[in-house]
Amino acid sequence: MSMEKAFERSFDSLEGIFAFTGEFFARESIDPGEHHAVELAVEELFTNMVKYNAGSSAAIVLRMERCNGDLRIVLTDPDADHFDPTAIEAPRVDRPVEEREPGRLGLFLVRKLMDRIEYEYDGRRSRITLTKTLG
Amino acid sequence: MLEIGYGEGGEIRLAGRFDASQAEGARRFLDGVEGTRTVDLKDLSYISSAGLGVLLAAQKRLVEAGGGLRLVNVSSHIHDILRYTGFHQIFEIETL
Numbered sequence A: 001m002s003m004e005k006a007f008e009r010s011f012d013s014l015e016g017i018f019a020f021t022g023e024f025f026a027r028e029s030i031d032p033g034e035h036h037a038v039e040l041a042v043e044e045l046f047t048n049m050v051k052y053n054a055g056s057s058a059a060i061v062l063r064m065e066r067c068n069g070d071l072r073i074v075l076t077d078p079d080a081d082h083f084d085p086t087a088i089e090a091p092r093v094d095r096p097v098e099e100r101e102p103g104r105l106g107l108f109l110v111r112k113l114m115d116r117i118e119y120e121y122d123g124r125r126s127r128i129t130l131t132k133t134l135g
Numbered sequence B: 001m002l003e004i005g006y007g008e009g010g011e012i013r014l015a016g017r018f019d020a021s022q023a024e025g026a027r028r029f030l031d032g033v034e035g036t037r038t039v040d041l042k043d044l045s046y047i048s049s050a051g052l053g054v055l056l057a058a059q060k061r062l063v064e065a066g067g068g069l070r071l072v073n074v075s076s077h078i079h080d081i082l083r084y085t086g087f088h089q090i091f092e093i094e095t096l
Helices: A011-028 A032-052 A105-113 B020-031 B049-064 B076-084
Strands: A002-007 A060-067 A070-077 A116-122 A125-133 B002-006 B012-018 B036-047 B068-074 B092-095
Touching (some): A011 A032, A011 A060, A011 B020, A032 A070, A032 A105, A032 B036, A032 B049, A032 B076, A105 B076, B002 B020, B012 B020, B012 B049, B020 B049, B036 B049
Parallel strands (some): B012 B036, B036 B068
Antiparallel strands (some): A002 A060, A070 A125
């Protein structure tokens, strides 16, 4: 079963997004041990879409579904520049504090926490699909 | 929602959810912190890269001035995030 909802392109949408993911977790009886990783992945990709395409007013669509043992999360931005999150170089997380710079940790964490990330770009529509195999 | 403030012992307490919508308020608070401080995360249920970025910026500034933040009462799922991002190498961390 799947759930889908469109969210305004704003950080202020995060509260509604977490209410939506919470409803999905409850409906699908998702283990609480998986919640943080899934919420984090959704936030990182959603806020990236907000930050790097702030000029658009188009809503961003979040869909979540459970397929057998997998949880699938799809974020669709109907009006985006090309930005492939699977092609971003990983930050150096082994450097001392004086050499660390804030930033680039979000997509790094998404790749760490999810089992698969797929990116599709067609016209100006960007779609990112995350898959997490549930334990 | 994130709550940030000082506890009775002078420690900084972070409670709730530290997401991108809460980062600016937390940054303003931490910009006023000086010296060496303990940050109690016992009631922090969630942190994203936006929250990590705020903690990292504060740590860089404080370490450069001879101080720093020490993170205590860190839950296991937040500890995983800190470990993945190398924060265990730049903060002193105590788990719950």
